[in-house]
Amino acid sequence: MKGFLYILECSDGSYYTGSTKELELRLAQHQAGEGANHTKKRLPVKLVYYEEFSRIDEAFYREKQVQGWSRKKKEALIGNRPEDLPLLSKNHTQYPKDFMISMKDEVPEPSVSEPSVPEPSVPEPSAPEPSVPEPSVPEPVEGTTNKIQNNLKELRYEKQ
Template sequence: MPEVYILRCGDNSLYTGIAKDADARLRAHQAGRGGRYTRARRPVALVWRCKVATWREAMQFERAIKRLPRAKKLALIAASPQGTDEAGRRRSRYLALIR
């Protein structure tokens, strides 16, 4: 199952992405093998993630999150205990936050 995730970069900016395994992708970002954006803004920390059923849903969710203003992204992160929701149980509440 793909995961949509948000990283907090070293300059306090937020980066949103999708991956099959968010933990492995986080390690790649930390090692400088991730996206160009995070490569220049290390260290990075995983602050939020949500598993979704399909890649199509993951891409749609990622696109919706990337279009949010920073304040709404922070609200999305704050709405989840410990910043992560591996089971994706609260996805409908997240979707309500971003609309």
């Protein structure tokens, strides 16, 4: 049984993404206020995009995929700009500047001035640290296991 993924534009400009077996019937339901709560409160709605699938589960999978997309990425899909989709998959802070300017919506330039970078400070030469002689640790007595002496010996070995 075939299925459809569809995107509606609501009266407030928001998008609603859904899937159905019968696209025309589902659109009529949305327009009559019998659809999802999102569209019910934002009538009238307009079909702006749809895809047809051979099975409803494929349409449902695609619906869930598209629902997770940003508004700009949905607009690239609606506007038939598949070449923009990979770029819009990135976090919005990773968009190339020239790409953002080429988008339909104007992106205002940030009004934040460049932060001043302080000059790197050069560390003042410091006096050499006084050498402190290492305490001598007596060797363990042969034939006995002295945990404290063994631990001190290990510490001294790790320091070297």
